Amino acid sequence: MSTSTWMMIAFIVALILSIWKMYPFLVNRTLEDDDTGEDAHEALVEHMQRTLKSLPTSPSIKELHKRMREHEKFDKERFWRFNENKLHQLLHKHFTKHPHLNSIEDIHKELKNRN
Template sequence: MEVDIKTLMLLFFILFLMLSIWKIWAFLPNKRLKDDDKTQESEKKLMRLMLKVIEKKDTVPTVEELFLAMKKDKTFDSKLFWRFNSNRLKHLLNSYYINNPGTTSIKGISQKLALSL
């Protein structure tokens, strides 16, 4: 039985393609990490913390002041939220604005919280 070069090339291509797919699949993360802060539960924790910090402030904080106040709060879990930064806070604020159409700023959130008391 004589095998021509095209058949050998096709067989090796298929073999190495299967090997490559297996290697990619083997190294993809399959389990949820313990410190994964992208889950809905952790988003809710951050949202509650943000609202609590805004509610405690006497004046309306800027984004940077809010960020620092959240990091200094005693309920802030620095091990879970080790990736928390000001961009993440801005994303959290935008998420709040989308879910609560009447608010467009931290001042609006503060006023809404004051009215709910």
């Protein structure tokens, strides 16, 4: 065999080995506790609305966060990273989708008026 054939075989073997070693980093699987997707966002919005419906008055952000975490239907394993900052982001995104709402009190009033 010529030198170029050996070089081609070595190149192909090295290419296969490098792809095999890099494959775990290329696979993009969703983790079980991923709370960044759209489905997680919708689940948190539904949970926030459920929590707000159960409260007699409009809470502060700290109170809402506390009540959401203590609620019986809160998935602590999936949303273990849920903190006040995530709640701020959730509310900001919710206010962007619904421009007629400007505060937690507005969301609370709208939910109470639906029933």
